[in-house]
Amino acid sequence: MPGGRFFLRRLVYAAISLAILALTVLAFSKVGGDPVTMMLEPGASQADIDALRQRLGLDLPFWAQYLKFMQNAVTGDLGTSIYYGQSAVGLYFDRLPASLLLAGTAFAWSVLLGIGVGVTAAARPGCVLDRVGAVLALIGMSMPAFWFGMLLIMFFSVHLRWLPSSGSGSWRHLVMPAISLGWYFAASHLRLTRSAMLESLQSDYVRLARLKGMPEWRVILRHALPGALIPVVTLAAINFVLMVNAAVVIETIYAWPGIGRLLYEAISFRDIPVIQAVVLMSGSMIVLLNLATDLLYVAIDPRIRHAE
Amino acid sequence: MRNRFGELDLAATAAALLLLLFAVLAMLAPLVAPHDPTASSLSARLLPPVWSEGGQSTYLLGTDQLGRDVLSRLIYGARVSLTVGVAAVLMAGAIGTALGITAGYLGGFADQIIMRVVDAWMAMPSLVFAIFLAAMVGQSAINVVLILGLVYWTRYARLVRGEVLSLRERDFVKLAVVTGASSLRIMVRHILPNVVNTTVVLATLMLGVVIVTEASLSFLGVGVPPPNPAWGLMLADGKQAMMVGKWWLTVLPGACILLTVMSASILGDYMRDRFDPKGKMR
Amino acid sequence: MTAPLLEIEDLAVDATGSAGTVRILDGVSIGLGEGETLGVVGESGSGKSTLAAAIPRLLGPGLAISAGRMRLAGEDVMAMTPARLRRMRGAEVATILQDPLHSLTPWLRIGTQVAEPAVVHDRLSWKAAQARALDLLRGVWIPEPERRLRSYPHEMSGGMRQRVAGAVALSCAPRLLIADEPTTALDPTIQLQYLDLLKSLQREHGFALILITHDLGVVARTCQRVGVMYGGRFVEIGTTAEVMERPRHPYTRGLIASMPRLRSAGSRSDRLAIIPGQPPVPGQMPPGCRFHPRCAQRFEPCDRDSPPAFDLGSDRRVACWLERAFGT
């Protein structure tokens, strides 16, 4: 079966990507200098330094370290936080629920708005909604999320005193972070949906559907939309992972106790194992997600299997 | 600049002019900035812009918590943002285009190696990857350029490779092979000139992305080190003052970032419509 | 004489783009009776595909009908409401497009795509429409039609897909079928099969057919009448036999003479008769007769005035000043 070969190749690619990911993270960590000096009090004896180096395996050649790193990574061990003294992966999972809540909320509104407006705008290019959407999308894509977040705080917390400026615990804490986080992604969903729909609407099969006298809603929803959704759904899935892992500035501004905040703390303390853990976890998620979407497409759109 | 219908494209023209203005201000910063951007004055701390109550005409856009002139810092900040942004985009573009052409035209083992690295590196969220690299190499403007170049070259590589794969199937490339042209000659004479448009458009689109990333890094304290007047740093410094209503320290640097990025983005879209009407690079 | 099914008078189509407004079709007039077949021949830029899109009034972006009258069975097509137009497109004037690989929706089953028009226009239930779809697939000689109902387009060959497009077109028993280069993308032997299918469907269903092509051979096999287009106008219209054997317009004559023939196989020294120059590009149309820069017989009025269509009787019209000069 041709699908089997395709499946296998994607699987191998994903495995290679994960290995390169780990190699990259480990190799660049070496650029940062010797972590041991940071972990010990200043003025520690050479014997103490050597002992720690040996305990961490830093005396081994690079390739041996890499193998060990991979071995540990597979078992879910990405080292111990220098600052917290806890497992880095454990810390990641402690913070995950808060990030999922924030990302989930931001994702939901950005997808609904982005795809909804995108489809409507493409159906009638140049209409009011299309123009408004285009301007909002442009601003959304250009405005740094953290600045938008600060403007919201200035207005709703400092000026109107409606919403708490930071922290978590109630829906009122969630509103501003979810809006500022989702803003950029809503814009990106809108733009891609619109352009994918426009392309789909220019195809021969849509022309034929119109020549068959199909009502416009049917042309758009049944003939044009399914093809346009494929790239949009892929992008949305990747965006979700980004919202979970890369909301560093938003979570910092609002003191939201998620993964982004964890990363920010880790930079402040130069807590390298934690930084490594976040980089590796988010990278691996995207690799696995890409694998899943590749395989899913084969199921959705049989043309791909054909083309392989 | 004209659009598809031959009319003047107002948005693109305005964007180009604005970017040009920022670039000129940045270049002439020592001449046009009214104050030394790093000179603090304890007697003139947190002055509002001149049109607000309590503003002084010596500090047109007010001062920050150390009494430094905001206007001068914004002008010098443009210098940092644009220099870092353009340098990083050029670096990423050069690496990405060279590797993309190599991978796409030669194929085989070179392609496998390059593309697997691209896959893996693109999997890391760019801000997270940039933060990771920044935490490793320490703070300096040069390092920020290197970091952003390392983070973003993969996008060029993937796009260029895709382009090269289709160019390779074009008949003029096959005809060059039939004539006996070497691979190097084909890559330089036939492939490269045909991907330049693509990379220039991507570079313009990427300029905004890179500037935001630089600002984010500076905001988080791992980008351009203080006391350099980077826009992201100014935002971070202004956060405390914002909570007590000193809005200009937040609004003004952010507005500069927004305008720069938006201009780059409009210009990029315009060029994409001109050079890539089929929309391969959404 | 019965009332014509389709009457087009002085139809003009304009394209608006960067170079301003460009006339793509100019002064096109045709009449077509029930069950008749008209071949439309032309090169790229002749406006033949624009004509195919103008009749169901579904021109591409930037294109618009700017003048002329168009009547379908006596009803003014230009005055139709959007709802009436949709019904007209699906149920009365059907179209087959050139490219069978891209004209079917990839993610909808063949059965759905063939049944759709019956559900929308004839208000059939999906079940009844599927039954009709099965008949239609059988009618276009598709093997194993039951299985094909559940197939997706990519699972079929180009020839098969073009037959499916035929089934789609016939699903509401149209009175007029417009086939825009239906066989250009097909292999020669498959082309022949498809033309044969079209002819037999026409005998069975009685629709009128407008067959648009660049290939005189296709017209010769299929059509009673043929119209030759050049630069957005008809230069010659008449019965196929008349036009092919006694072409009167210099362009038609040149075209027929320049076709390579099997008869001349293997004779190294033979050369073909040629029409010099290039076909004109819309927007850069020469003044007067659009063919005059390439015409060996041009004379005084040709570069100044556009020739009208001289009626030579027996349904023959030729737009060339020679007809006036020599008398008819």
Place this chain on the structure above:
Amino acid sequence: MTESQAMIGLDAVVKTYGRAPRIVHAVDGVSLRVDLGETLGIVGESGCGKSTLARMMLGLEPPTSGVMRVSGTDLRALDAGQRRRYRREVQAVFQDPYSSLNPRMRIASTLTEPLVVHRLYSANERRDRARAILERVGLPDDTLSRYPHEFSGGQRQRIAIARALILEPKLIVLDEPISALDVSIRAQVLNILADLRDAFGTGYVFIAHDLAAVATISDRIAVMYLGRIVEIGAAKDVAHDPAHPYTRMLFAAADPTAGTLPPQGEPPSPITPPAGCHFHSRCPFARPDCAAQAPALREVHGRLAACHYAESL
């Protein structure tokens, strides 16, 4: 004729794509020779392998098995000098005039590139040669300083022909050189090709699905079906008196005056070609043993045909 005169010789050449179980037999055991200065036409439907054959002759793809010889030497055994000579002596013209010219190169660079690659002449002489060859294909001097987008499809194809000729090759492989052109332009290009052949003595391999065009320009015609040659011989013989049932079907389809029955069936998939004679599934004259045994090319009425019953049709 002696072997050394053959410009290109193919011996049992096979080209397959893909892996088991989806192997496409694009070219399935083709043997033929192209002699110096002759024009060999190759016809067949899409997927019959004619373009694959062209790519192999041009050294763009190696055969999966079998031997291709250039002036008598195995292509794989060419030394550096012979390979350079091969790249000089065999040129190509492809179907799509919009894809054949580098859009970022002036016509002058496109035309002189082959001379530059082979380090022939001085820059001035190269330009003179480009000008001379342009005149041959009927284009004005100022063409040299222009870019491809300024030309129509027919003009571009003339430029492509000029480029192929500038090295004065012994053989030009033309893969569907006129099928993308407007009907009134095809005759122009065919005439130019015929004139240049007479002037330079160049040989052509002329591949097209337009049988009349192929018949007009070719000395010999090869008919391909599903990767195999089913008939090959003098153009007159093959066109006027086809020996193979497939050739008959093809030529009948090309002749608007022939009132024959339309052909049967579709070409089968090249992944699962029918056993025996590939054509038996569509052949009106097929008999049981046609499905059992593949007919070899053999002499029938002065040409080669691969049909068990060629004489009795």
